[in-house]
Amino acid sequence: PAELGLPPPKPSSSSPPLTRSFSDKRQRFVEPSGPGDEAAAATTTERPPEAYELRHFASMDELETPVWLLNPRSRKNVWGNKAALSLYGKRSVEDFRGLSLAHCEGDFAKPFFDEAARVLSPSRNSSSPSAGSSARSQAARGQLQCRLPGLGPGSPQLHYVFTVRFRGVRLLSEASGISLPSEVCLVTAESSLFNSMNQSLRALEMLKSSPIFTFLFSTEGQLLTANPCAVTFYESFFERKYGAASRTWVLDLRSILCCGDWDETVSYPDNNGPALDPSVQAKEKKAEKLLEHIQHVLFVEKFESFRIQMKMPKRRDPSKHRWVEFEMWAAKDPITQLQAILVNQTNMQETKKLELELKDKRDDLETRNKQLQVELKRAKGHGAKGSLDLDNTVDKTIALLDSIMAGKQPGKEDIQRLKQALRTQNLRAPNRLEEMLLSNKKGFEGEVGLSLFEMLNPKGLKDVLAQPLSARENSNAKKSLSRNSTMDLDTEDEGGNEGGLEPASEDGVIPRGIDQSKPVLEVLETVDDWLFDAFKLEEVTGGHPLSVLACHLFKRLNMFETFEINETQFLHFALKIESGYPVSNAYHNRTHVANVLQSMYTLLTKGLGPEVAGDEEILAGLLAALIHDYEHKGVNNDFLVRFQDDLALKYNDRSPLENHHISAAFDVMLTKPYDIFANTSLEVFIKLRKLVVAMVLATDMKIHFEVLGRFRLIEKKLGRLSSDPVGSEGCSSPSAEEAQSGSADSSGLQPEEVSLALQVCLKCADIGHVYCDSSVHLRWVQKLEQEFFAQGDREEENGAITKSPLMDREKAGITKSQVGFFKVVVVPLFASFCAAFPSTAPMLESLHRNLKLWAKIEEDQLEISEVFDVVLSD
Ligand SMILES: [Zn+2]
Structure with missing residues (x-):
């Protein structure tokens, strides 16, 4: 620590007066206090004790170190710099003067004053100047480590450790009138608490x-x-x-x-x-x-x-x-x-943790709340275009019953609304279907809504619009409809048998095998893909896509062995059925059925899986797909009913086409040489027949909502089964006894539920082109449009004044109505099917891609030929 420098005595009055400027002070006090100053200080102490006037100490006020003058005899202070005053808690020298350390005398005060007295001992004072100069200079200095209490106001209640230095000083009297002792002790007190080294050490230790x-x-x-x-x-x-x-x-x-x-x-x-x-x-x-x-x-x-x-x-x-x-x-x-x-x-702390967890929860709830608000808004705003309310009466009833079972009291309004809904005839059709499709509110303009409504409404359009047949229609109908007038099927004219295969003939000549050429095999290799192109198969098989595919799939699935079906006989049967699909139909021909068969195969094997579809169900499914449009007339049921076709008369206007497909196909199946189930047990055959009949009848779009509505009730159950299949024994289908007694099989499904799943499966397969590659899908829709236009032409031929909606080739066709068809039929159907069988999800992706395409076509008002350019250039 630096020795405190003192101002040199000012013996001559000629020297310039002390100023209190900053620079002066620095020169006088700070400079000599450097570390190398010890020697200089020692030389000054060689001289006899300096004599100072009190005013000489005034500049010490600037020092941070407390410095004061003490009368060692009276033990009272004489003068102090500002730092010393503040140590004592005083503001002026007058208050400071005369103070003693009386109030804190004790442990610390005694050594303090002993030391002060020793420094100023009279014996040393009286020694001769020459001999005593060095002795005196030593004696005049002293050092003491002592503790001083914090004295000033606000100073902490602890004892500071000071290094206190004493030095004997002579004080000259002044003309101030204050009597001053001549011998005083100059005290400097440096606190070691403020010593930066100690401070750092402690801080370090603390850390x-x-x-x-x-x-x-x-x-x-x-x-x-x-x-x-x-x-x-x-x-x-x-x-x-x-x-x-x-x-x-x-x-x-x-x-x-x-x-x-x-x-x-x-x-x-x-x-x-x-x-x-x-x-x-x-x-x-x-x-x-x-x-x-x-x-x-x-x-x-x-x-x-x-x-x-x-x-x-x-x-x-x-x-x-x-x-x-x-x-x-x-x-x-x-x-x-x-x-x-x-x-x-x-x-x-624990509380803080809880606070944060609560904050998280609150944030979650707020987010959820916002989502619900949005959903509520959407639900309330029925008017918004594009959002369809496909809820039916059964759904509403079940929802109400669920809420009652959950302990909620239903409102009077809810019950009133339900009562009203229950009076409607078709409990599974969407309650607002009519409003949605015919009111123009949902963007289903004119014929688009009309055609969808006509297709989906079991009562038929005439009931709704009370549209009478024209007089000409009435009078011409009977006349023009000679027996089978609309059924110029190629069972007679053999329109489909000019291909590379030998025709299946009545004289029993049976073709030896199916086409095994390389291009055919290449297409057949893609049979497991979601994106299948039946047109290609038609091309490479020379017009026999259905028989080739059917034989391939039956062989691939071991059906011939499992059910003891003769392979060659089956080929014969397949050719016979194939020939029942007239090539003159632009859409409902053998290529469509081949496409449906391939879809059915992938949906059964990849979607339903062994838990739902065992060998018998797969056989039934493939058979149903194979015959599902057998002897289709290229016109719809409404046409047959409208013009009192034989089939409409035969089946009393109830799904005449579908009934005929089944009836005619089973006729073939039970007639030699096409009786492929001759070796199959009656029990199995009865079960197959039951399933096939249910499946094909379910393809009538008039009962679309009926079938889909029932399926949606078991959708979750099926979904659970797919995600958590019951043990491997559950793979086999229920035995005939189980099926007959109506008990659930090992997978927990009732036979009716399995049948329903198969029905929806065939419904999806029947419009399976919706998830084909876009260019293939567009081709299918174009084909259907052609067939519809052809029906429109036939309606005109039969004397109809108004053609069915979207069937007049002078106006827009179904290529203009696809967005509506997708939204009302396709998307809800496939969404439900995929929910039940999640592994079929890849279909949804392709399907939505095609929907986007139609939306673009509609928005940009593109012609179908332009769209092909767009799709093919991708
Ligand atoms: Zn079909």
């Missing part, structure tokens, strides 16, 4: 033993220092995480923040600085963003601190987590004086 993680990082996040517990924890944590040998990790702010669970993070202050981008997924990126945020908050916005709370690995068991809080302050690196970030990491 070392602190269990609270404390770090100092540069503003860029590099570690400047940290206390040992923090370093030990993170080093061992990273070693465990990355391996002890690897030093690829760096202990810095980023890597520490990366340990946290970013899904569970809360930071304060909120909404200041760049927000954390929620799309940033990687932890490293997030830590980088957070660091930017911290820099902004602390050094740009200059917030006092930044806090972040996150889930971090536990100290003892880093595989577990706990909530910690990082609090960060702007700080300075004491070495470089650059800005730095001081970080404290503390564990959070």
Whole structure:
């Protein structure tokens, strides 16, 4: 410690008067107090005790070290600088003068005064100037480590440790009138508490033993220092995480923040600085963003601190987590004086954890609430175009019963509405179907809505619009409809048998096998794909796509062996059925049926799976697909009914086409040489027949909502079965006894439920082109449009004044109505089917792609030929 320099005596009045300017002071007091000053001080003490006037001490007021003059005899103060005054809690020298340390005498006071007395001992004082000069100079100095109480107001109640120095000084009397002792003791008291070295040591010790993680990082996040517990924890944590040998990790702010669970993070202050981008997924990126945020908050916005709370690995068991809080302050690196970030990491209290968890929950609920609000709005706004309410009366009844079972009291209004709905005839048709399709409110304009309604409404259009047949229609109908007038099927004219296969003839000549050429096999290899092109198969098989595919699939599935069906006989049968599909039908021809058969095969094997469809169900499904449009007339049921066709008369207007497909096909099946089930047991045959009849009848779109509505009731049950199949024994189909007794099989499904699943499966397969490749799908829709136009022509021939909607080739055809067809029929049907059999989801994707295409066609008012260009150029 530097020796306190004293002003040199001013013996001559000619010397310039002492000024109290800053520069003076520095020259006089600070400069000589350097470390090399000891020798200089020693030389000055060679001289006899200096004599000072009181005014000479005035400049000492600037010193931070308390300096005062003490009369050792009276033990009273004579004068003090400002620092000394403040030590005593006084403001003026007058208050200070005359004070003694009486009130705190005791332990500390005695050695203090003993030392002061020793310094100023009279014996030494009286020694001769020459001999005593060195002795006196030694004696005049003394040093004492003592504790002084904190005296001043507001000073802490602890004892300061002072290094006190004494020095004998002579005081000259002044003309001030105050009597001063000539022999005084100059006291300097330097507190060692303020000694920076001690301070640092203690601070260091405090940090070392602190269990609270404390770090100092540069503003860029590099570690400047940290206390040992923090370093030990993170080093061992990273070693465990990355391996002890690897030093690829760096202990810095980023890597520490990366340990946290970013899904569970809360930071304060909120909404200041760049927000954390929620799309940033990687932890490293997030830590980088957070660091930017911290820099902004602390050094740009200059917030006092930044806090972040996150889930971090536990100290003892880093595989577990706990909530910690990082609090960060702007700080300075004491070495470089650059800005730095001081970080404290503390564990959070239990209550805080709960608070945060509650906050999370509340946030979740708020989000959910918002979603529900949106859904509610959507549900209320029926008017919005594009949202269809396909709820039917049965759904509504079940929903109401469910809510009653859940303990809710139904409102009077709900019950009234339900009563009204129950009076409607078709309980499974959407309640608002008529309104939706015919009111023009949903964007189903004119004929589009009309055609959909006519197709889907079991009562037929005439009931609704009360549209009378024209007089000409009535009078011409009977005349023009000679027996089978609309049934110019090629069973007679053999229109389909000019291909490469030998015709199946009545004289029993049976073709030896199916076409095994390379191009055929190539197409057949794609039979397991979702995207199948039946047109290609038609091409390579020379017009026999159906028989070739049927034989291929039956062989592939081992059906010939399992059910003892003669392969050659089956080929014969398949050719016979194929020939029952007139090539003159633009759409309902053998290629359509081949497409349906392939769809049915993939849906049965990939979708329903062995839990729902065993061998018998698969056989029934394929057979149903094979015959489902047998001897189709290229016109719809409404046409047959309208013009009183033989089939309409035969089946009393109830699904005449579908009834005929089944009836005629079974006629073939039971007649030699096509009796492929001759070796099959009667029980199995009866079961197959029952399933096939149900499936093909369900393809009538008039009962679409009836079938779909019933299926939706078992949709969830089937979905559960697909995700959690019952043991492997459940693969086999129920035995005939089980089926007959109506009991559930091992998969927990009733036979009726299996049958229903198969019905919906064939319904999907029947319009399976909706999930074909876009160019193939477009071709199918075009084909159907052609067939519809042909029907329109026939309606005109038969004297109809108005053609069926979308069937007049002078007007828009069904290529203009596909969005409506998709929204009302296709999407709900396939969504339900995929919910029951999730593995069929790839269909949905293709289907939605095609829907988008139709929406684009509708929006841009594209012609179908233009669309082909678009699709094919992709
Ligand atoms: Zn069909």
